[in-house]
Amino acid sequence: MAVRIALFLCVLSSAASAQSIIVGSGASDESSNGTDVVVLVTSVGGIEVQSGGTLQANGKSGTLDARFTGPASGVPISVLSGGTIDLQFARIENVTTLSVAAAAKFRRCHDVTFTDSGWTPGTLPWIDISGMASTDRNNLAFSFNRVTFADTQATPARVNVKAGANTPLLRMLGQTYTHGNRWGESFDDDVSERVRWDSNAVQRSDGGSFHTIHDALNSSSTLTTHTITVTLGPNAFIDESIDFEGKKGAIDITGPTIRNACLAPIVGPAVQDSDAASGRRAKFYNCVFARGDVRETTLQFATIFNADTGITVDECNVGRTLVGSGVTFTANNVGSDENLLTATSAFFVASSAYNFYLVSPGGNAAIDEAPALPGETDWEGHSRGVGGKVGGST
Secondary structure, eight states, X not given: OHHHHHHHHHHHTTTTSOOEEEEOTTOEEEEETTSOOEEOOTTOOEEEEOTTOEEEEEOOTTOOOEEEXXXXXXXXXXXXXXXXXXXXXXXXXXXXXXXEOTTOEEEEEEEEEEEOSSOOXXXXXXXXXXXXXXXXXXXXXXXXXXXXXEOOOSSXXXXXXXXXXXXXXXXXXXXXXXXXXXXXXXXXXXXXXXXXXXXXXXXXXXXXXXXXXXXXXXXXXXXTTOEEEEOSOTTOOBOOOEEOTTOSXXXXXXXXXXXXXXXXXXXXXXXXXXXXXXXXXXXXXXXXEOSSOEESSEEESOEXXXXXXXXXXXXXXXXXEEEETTEEEOTTOBSOGGGEEEEOGGGSOOTTTOOTTOOSTTSHHHHTOSOOOTTOBOTTSOBOOOSSOOOSOO
């Protein structure tokens, strides 16, 4: 709290000159759950997040109660090399451009609305990640989920996302025409096509369509008997951190079953149930996990590899699963040793290189590792492989 108070006083004391607000090394300013709203006065020249600093707006699910607000004329936010920004269930108001430099970290952008008070920014981008380089794959979330760009210009021309030729590929998950969104195509500055726009890529077995796994699990119509299938493709990693706690849908040890998901959140577990109990909930079938711990669920024919930090599997029911080195299994898991097929790190795509649209980690050999099952296929429609690693990419 001391850091936030100091920052707020800096805002108030800047009336004489339009100075930038600095979030320096070791400092963290956070707006969370509606309790700490940072309001920038008209004299502020911008927010600068320096190396080692962190700027967060983290609200709670179902709300946009974390908020950063600039003056009516707008204010820039610049995340410099080594700085970090993290946005979740947040409202970003009157920001001219949020720019993120090379070697900075944009670790999450979930359920965020960018809006302004009615000024005319022209084609100025809301988000500028054009400075990020191919080496920033572990600094940029794989997907921005349910982000709304609410352009209030009389004749909207504003760019949503500006990307560069070497920007790591980014997926924008959400509805094209909801809440005034102007997604993709002419509303981007993305000549190298680094940004992918996907709507309704999560399908429920009764015909329901959703933008994210979170949406599908949180639907009151979702039953334990349903299968939820991600249709983005075999290595389209998404930045979902799934928490079964508090979901509206029916979720217990029998299901629902989540198929063909590639999960790689930069921050937080890939799967958890944050209540005090340790009961297993839902099932993950033919899924890939590349970042974040996996807790309190059932894994069947999964692939788990160590992308850039160790992954712990805890309180899970583990079926036939391929495991890379660096993955830790606790003693609380259910399953016999023959259910785990281990492989060295060389068997998988290097953490510094993996991206969208690659072959499955380690090639088809990795994802086809399970015993052949009648009627069961991988993402490419091939029958499941035979047991035993055959190694390497194909």
